[in-house]
Amino acid sequence: VLIYTPALLFCCNSNELDVNLSRVFAGGCGKASLSSCSPKVCIVGSGPAGFYTAQHLIKVDIYERLPVPFGLVRFGVAPDHPEVKNVINTFTQTAKHSRCSFYGNVNVGKNVSITELQQAYHAVVLSYGAEGNRSMGVPGEDLAGVYSAKDFVGWYNGLPSCRELSPDLSCETAVILGQGNVALDVARILLSPIDILKKTDITQPTLEALAESQVRRVLIVGRRGPIQIACTIKELREMVNLPDTRPDMVAADFDGVKEALKDLPRPRKRLTELMLKTALEVPGEKEQERRSKASRTWGFRFFRSPVEVLAEPGHSRIAGIRLAINKLEGSGDGAQAVLTGEVEDVPCGLVVSSIGYKSLPIDPSVPFDSRKAIVPNTMGRVKQAAGLYCSGWLKTGPTGVIATTMNNSFDTARSILEDMDSGTLDMSAAKPGSQSISALLEKRGVKPVTFSDWEKIDNVEMKRGESRGKPREKLLTVEEMLHVAWT
């Protein structure tokens, strides 16, 4: 790829870029050194935030803790949503470009500190996302059979740290707390026919567990009402159309909803209409027949908050969940759930809490707002930390789809470029960049995984998947990944 600029640069190779820059400055100002014109930037995290930020920076190093890149695109997006993962193509192009270097298997915060990165780079961008989860904060949350959606999703997507989750699927009823798209993903994976799932990149152990699963009924529980539901229409439609399932809703939950429709903006209106139709409309003959033959059910339960996970007497296994019954005060987005004092016990053997991911602090030297669980920042510039930036969920909190993160990351990159241009970002001192970090890592016995190493892993996974009719069969441990990377 040749990039032509109006003036002086006719190359896309970053080394040549540096050489040409030095020619310009040597000619123009004599004393200006090459390295003062060569900004060194690194990004921590190789998910969408990391890559979209990288796309707007001239030369950048990306550090990733795992041997494999792409973050939640690989480990969060549901296996039956492969089109959403198409962004991997543009990320791959970015990574393979000579101006971008990928360093996998590097744990920032452990193998190298943020301070050390700041010594090596003019700007450090934190894009490591949200690997924790909000807890329900109720008794019994630690019982066997209770999982965070983050872990459940990590399990079916092959996140190495979730490999041992082995959720017990021998119960009939599963209760999911939360009604966002992640909650619907979990419900869909629990209820989808195996014939559909076995053609995706869902992990083999998950497939085997689901093939044996006794789960036949999934309740998706929210604190507020239908008009406040957090999921989006595409995911709802997938549930409505899920083969071999039928909806099971409580008609009373929808009192007053029809009347409120006319005031809703189109997206919310369409979503609510679909819910109303599914919950209240008497189905036609064909649909009636389909529903009567279905072996699995799913449904929303509204105005319910968890207050306790109940154990089987004398055991530490879950027997059910106690839900407080709420009423709504106010309407629309701002409506609040208020306790009525009544409770309801729902027998179940599996609880998945899908109430939000949460970012964690990476390094004591980085400011962290533990209330909001984000790095405090203004337009991606970390507050009270010159040279530190953030993008993605770490910057704004853990909500939003890939496109949201894309815009967020472009904004951070813009802030960085503005700061370089205005002199706010001090680039007077030369910085060594990856050279010094690589030397540090070597001294500490840490060997980075390069992007071509990742491509070896990628090829092995795709090859293994081929024989099974899957797009890939993911490697499930860091050890396996490193073995393939370095053989």
Next chain:
Amino acid sequence: MALVTTLRRLVQNSLREYSRKASAVTWPTKQRSFSIGTQPLRSDNKVTVNFINRDGEKITVKGLPGDSLLDVVINEDLDFDGFGACEGTLACSTCHLIFDEEMYKKLGPITDEEMDMLDLAYGLTDTSRLGCQICLTKSLEGMVARVPESVADIRQTKDGSS
């Protein structure tokens, strides 16, 4: 000193252009079938499309009947940040385009699937569509499609205070 500053600005602007171009939508080469149909591939077969980009600039290009507007953006290498992230598979809303009423009516029916994703687009209007779902025909000759902002411009004061 002025010379240094000028040169620095020149180079940095070039670098930014470089960065913008390199970050513009680039795709792995895919098999593209030419939708010739029974008509010979003459230049008057092409359909003129005008895009208004986010800076308000008008960009005029041509596409073939059957090409989607996303195809046109890719083929003509148009630099719209983040356009078409899911590569035309109705899994995002980044190819959101806005039309005038008259043109909108000519665009044909919208499926539930498209509307589901369009519903998530920032700045949704009654004349919005997803570019990957609009296919060119001669009757759309000279169409104007506006690329809307993809997110609220949260730029506040220059000193960065919220």
